[in-house]
Amino acid sequence: MGLRTPEQYRDGLRDGRRIFYRGDTVDDVVAHPELRPAVDHSALCYSIAADRPDLAVRTDDEIGDYSAFYHLPTSPEDMRERGALIEEVSRRGAGTIVLKEVGSDALFALLRAGQGEGLEAARAFSRRCLEGDLALAVAQTDVKGHRALGPSQQADPDLYLRVVDSDADSITVRGAKTHTSFSANADELIVLPTRAMGGDDGDYAVSFAVPIDTPGLNLYVSPYAAGERDAFSFPLSSKHKLLESLTVFDDVRVPRERVFLDRRPELAGPLALAFVDYHRFTAINYKLPLLDIIVGSAHLVAEANGISRAGHVRDKIARLIAWAETVRGLAELSALRAREGAQGVWLPDPLAVNMAKYTFAHGFHEASATLVDLSGGLLATGPGSEDWGNPQIRAVLEKYYAAAVPAEQRLRILNFIGDLTIRDYGGYQSVLATHAEGALEAEKMQIARSYDPAAATDYVRRLAGI
Template sequence: MGIRTAEQYRKGLVDDRTVIYRGRRVGDVEQEPDIRSATDRCGLCFSISADRPDLAVVDGCSAFYHLPRSREDLVARSRLLREISRRGAGAIVLKEVGSDALFALLRACQGEGLERARAFHQRCLDEDLALAVAQTDAKGNRVLSPSQQADPDLYLRIVDSDADSITVRGAKAQTTYSPNADEILVLPTRAMGPGDADYAVSFVIPPATPGLTLYVSPYAAGQRDAFEFPLSSRHRMLESLTVFDDVRVPRERVFLERESATAGPLTLAFVDFHRHTAINYKLPFLDLMVGAAHLVAEANGISGAGHVRDKLARVVSWAETVRGLAELSDVRAGPDERGVWRPDPLVVNLAKYTFAQGYPDAAAILVDLAGGLLVTGPGAEDWADPRIRAVLEKYYAGAVPGERRLRIANLVADLTVRDFGGYQTALNSHAEGSLEAEKVQMIRSFDPGPAIRYAEELAGVAGDTPVGRALTHSMEER
């Protein structure tokens, strides 16, 4: 098949998958408006193949699944990620995260698991699949390891196996676009100790697999008017609690089975690519934040004020710092031992950390520049009535006509203070890893040796110092 159309992708979602949404089972995901709107968004990663084959097609297959074998390949992937995000108002669709996980399998799996991963990679190329990734476990008491939990199902685990299959039980939380996927690819969420072997598991299954249930979050549910909600009326992401109730997985679909030592490297291999995807898909979102800040300042007639120019400079500085770091992660990229080019992990995590740390300040600046109109403006029904609209246009005029000012205010409101804005606040802090996770990866990736030796040279002290020995030991352990 090679390349599918968005319509072919859509038709492939109609099966007997078990999807629970707002207290009821959804018989056909294409007939549920909220789920269908997410399918529309995910369809972008298919339609882009038709109008931008230079970006989205490599050797007759989807470029999302093209394994980077050079710096040029990685740069091309970055351009593709940015363009698909621009079309989706600054957020992911499906193939990006799926390919991140697939590349991790190809980098970290061993033996038969690696051969199966290679076969599945070829299938993704041949059939142009859309993959959801289920990685985050429920975790329970986070002080305890998976095998120490009071309820053993709080991390997904293997409960049985035979010559042909494994059987798994448990759940994965926050699985993005699971109702909209062709396949669900499962990864471990953390490194595993010897006592956690049953939890070291990775596989891929169709959403319609018996025993698999997708409990979809209703956050930001409901149909919305495009005037009042210019973003969330057209761009919706879905998350699910993905529950495995003694699900049987054929062995040819299993990539990791009770290999505790591989769980950690596989998790980190996913992080390398997933945060690279994050910093690229967030660049259009950064452009949206910068553009909205300038527009709302103009609409209120305050663009020339000194404090406003200072605030705009802070938003621009934040956005362009992340952009520069995203580009630097490709410049510093290099191959692993299997010849797969990965972005520089230090710079990737620094970029993601910079984005997440700066987002609350940038959102607060937008709210400050916009004023109370964000929560006191008229609704869509008022705007639709010609008599009321004439009054609104008269009294909501600012430095620009009333309609322009209201539409800009609604864009900022949707982006910051409404439920879509609340979703963005949580997403931008925790998606692809928390601030603390990014700091851990930065320390893991940074070699302090040259800096320490330089400082010692200028200080005139011996190199064999306690801090030097401790840092060297720490690097060796990692």
């Protein structure tokens, strides 16, 4: 089939998928006024192939042209190029993940950590995605119930997705995943285990892929950033958003050729972690434009308020730059230190990846607070687009909200910062920074796991005469 256009991508979403949104069903996700911005945002992963083929297109003798997102990394240079592609598409998407990053992360994990028939199925599926230029969502996070209890210990057995039946041709699964980005606007859903599993958790160790319109698959999409929003008050979230769902599997039948892991608990942990290696690399690269947005906004609002030369402002902006460039440096390091994993599939350096993600997430809230600090109270009390659109009121606003720059320039940067930090999209970004691609503690755990202390302890032993 070859590379698809944005329109072909949109047309592919018009099928029998079952989406629930704000208490109602959705007939056409492409046409829905509140969901369409998310489809348009994700379509950037298709339009970039025509605009930047040097970054976004690869060629294979057999397949012809295919999306570079699906190019299996086999060297540090491949990893660096993947990082550059993720950064560029995110720059077009105003600093948020766009679409194909997450599905390709899952494919790489399946190709590296898979075994036996599951690996064969993953290879065939991966090829189909590449040839059809498919859009994939990934459902890894289970609803998880009581956090201190494992899958088989929960009061309700469906709080982690599980196999409830099987025959020679298929397995049947029941349960729910949550926070699933892109599920409503992808072609296929890849399911991965969310954690390591013990011997009693066998039924829960499952991985597969299904088309979104598969019978029994129901998507309950979150209503954040709902309602109409204009470009004056919401310069970011009127154009860019993602759709996350509670993804319910009501006895979904999955043909064997689409099953990558069938009740082998010993493989669940390695597969979950393999995905995390790639997905955090995606995270730190798609965050790079967001870091630029934060530093750029700080400069512009300081200029608008006439405080650029103040000592405390220079100090705050210098700290933002140090944070942003530390994350960038670690992102580059993780590609530079890429290494070969199982089945010849390369992975980014887990230590540098997790340090970058942790540094980003840990620093995000302070950075957001700095923007609020430099902006002043108008972030909360400023005028809306209706007032700005009324010539008589606008004249008053222009007179009284002018500062070191004209009022319009000042209000536009303030609305931009408000959308990013304190309104509903800002709240979403705050949770995204903390939890998406793994919570802070998960990153710390991986940092500790990825660091071999032997050289450091040997050195101290020698110095201390131990």
